[in-house]
Amino acid sequence: MDFKANFKTLCVHAGSLVDEQHKGAISPLYPATSYAFNDVEIGQYPRYFNTPNQRGLAEKIAALEGAESGLIFSSGMAAVSTALMSHLKSGDHVIFQDDLYGGTRNFVKSEFPKYGIEFSFTKSTQIIDFENEINANTKGIYIETPSNPTLKIIDLNGIASLAKKAGLWTMIDNTFASPVNQNPIKHGIDIVIHSATKYLGGHSDISAGAVLGTPKTIDKVFQSAKNFGGNLSEYTVWLLERSIKTLFLRVHAQNENAQAMAEFLMRQDWVEKIYYPGLPSHPDHYLAKNQMKGFGGMLSFNLIEGIDCKTFLTNLKLVKPTMSLAGIESTALSPRLTSHSLLTEEERIAQGITPQMIRFSLGIEAQEDLQVDLVNAIQKAL
Numbered sequence: 115m116d117f118k119a120n121f122k123t124l125c126v127h128a129g130s131l132v133d134e135q136h137k138g139a140i141s142p143l144y145p146a147t148s149y150a151f152n153d154v155e156i157g158q159y160p161r162y163f164n165t166p167n168q169r170g171l172a173e174k175i176a177a178l179e180g181a182e183s184g185l186i187f188s189s190g191m192a193a194v195s196t197a198l199m200s201h202l203k204s205g206d207h208v209i210f211q212d213d214l215y216g217g218t219r220n221f222v223k224s225e226f227p228k229y230g231i232e233f234s235f236t237k238s239t240q241i242i243d244f245e246n247e248i249n250a251n252t253k254g255i256y257i258e259t260p261s262n263p264t265l266k267i268i269d270l271n272g273i274a275s276l277a278k279k280a281g282l283w284t285m286i287d288n289t290f291a292s293p294v295n296q297n298p299i300k301h302g303i304d305i306v307i308h309s310a311t312k313y314l315g316g317h318s319d320i321s322a323g324a325v326l327g328t329p330k331t332i333d334k335v336f337q338s339a340k341n342f343g344g345n346l347s348e349y350t351v352w353l354l355e356r357s358i359k360t361l362f363l364r365v366h367a368q369n370e371n372a373q374a375m376a377e378f379l380m381r382q383d384w385v386e387k388i389y390y391p392g393l394p395s396h397p398d399h400y401l402a403k404n405q406m407k408g409f410g411g412m413l414s415f416n417l418i419e420g421i422d423c424k425t426f427l428t429n430l431k432l433v434k435p436t437m438s439l440a441g442i443e444s445t446a447l448s449p450r451l452t453s454h455s456l457l458t459e460e461e462r463i464a465q466g467i468t469p470q471m472i473r474f475s476l477g478i479e480a481q482e483d484l485q486v487d488l489v490n491a492i493q494k495a496l
């Protein structure tokens with residue numbers, strides 16, 4: 115069966131385990147933590163990331179990203195921290211974009227100094243600002259595009275060619291886009307990271323992460339991963355494989371809902387500003403169009419002065435005011451009060467995060483129901 119080129123088919127079938135015994139239609143679950151000795155290779159064990167279900171799922175996500183190899187972790191941060199630490203030692207320097215996922219920013223700022231690893235944040239998402247940060251001890255560039263919560267887009271080809279020229283590795287957190295909307299390896303990025311807690315899981319009931327790349331880079335990550343021990347439970351591995359079968363359908367519907375919502379918000383006089391790469395008015399719209407297959411299910415907007423964000427959020431009935439994102443149910447939050455509360459006010463202002471900002475993760479509900487919900491909540495918050 116050759117379905118290598120078709121993303122929808124890969125979502126359903128890539129990496130599936132065959133049930134030889136009973137011929138069931140889905141992957142069997144192998145929860146064993148103890149396997150027979152095997153002389154030729156490293157023995158199978160969950161913390162060696164090589165049990166049947168782990169391997170199948172890694173193969174599936176790698177296929178979706180156009181990668182040759184991958185590892186599955188117990189959270190997005192386990193994936194982020196292990197990928198970074200496996201590629202760094204004391205005295206090295208890494209370049210990060212300024213508007214980074216809060217947990218990653220926190221990890222870098224609180225852990226790197228303990229190990230003598232240097233880092234800098236760029237002033238903008240322009241390639242020149244990355245180039246300006248390159249020092250003699252710089253080893254890599256770490257990016258996130260679209261960024262959180264202002265949905266800035268970074269030029270993947272530009273980053274990859276800058277890094278190749280300077281002899282640096284590149285890592286991207288591709289969580290916001292999901293493999294449905296963006297495949298950074300095709301643009302020359304070395305390592306792709308996912309918080310599978312978000313779109314890959316998609317139902318707000320799984321915590322997991324993934325790292326994808328060439329067999330050589332993934333082996334390097336594995337050498338640290340087996341020491342750090344952030345492997346995912348087999349039960350959750352199995353559930354995540356099940357979830358990814360509908361990844362294309364879900365994210366496609368979320369893209370459509372986000373685009374329609376962005377266009378609806380543009381017509382509202384209670385909205386001051388909208389951040390969505392699918393709008394031609396977005397400063398990076400053409401870049402997004404060039405490197406993404408869809409514009410994603412995340413958008414942010416600023417309410418006009420005088421509308422209280424908290425009152426607005428608490429009066430939403432359908433859209434849930436919750437922390438996380440990417441589920442099939444729509445959720446919204448105030449980045450200032452939640453996801454970015456650990457940043458200083460100065461850092462928030464630099465990233466454009468104002469008290470009036472709402473970050474919106476579109477689910478798969480009917481668009482008109484979502485619009486009615488927002489309008490009702492605004493009327494109570496005016």
Ligand SMILES: *Cc1c(COP(=O)(O)O)cnc(C)c1O
Binds near residue numbers: 189194217287290
């Ligand atoms: C949620 C998230 C993470 C961290 O993932 P966890 O599964 O919560 O550890 C990393 N990056 C981005 C962009 C995220 O949204």
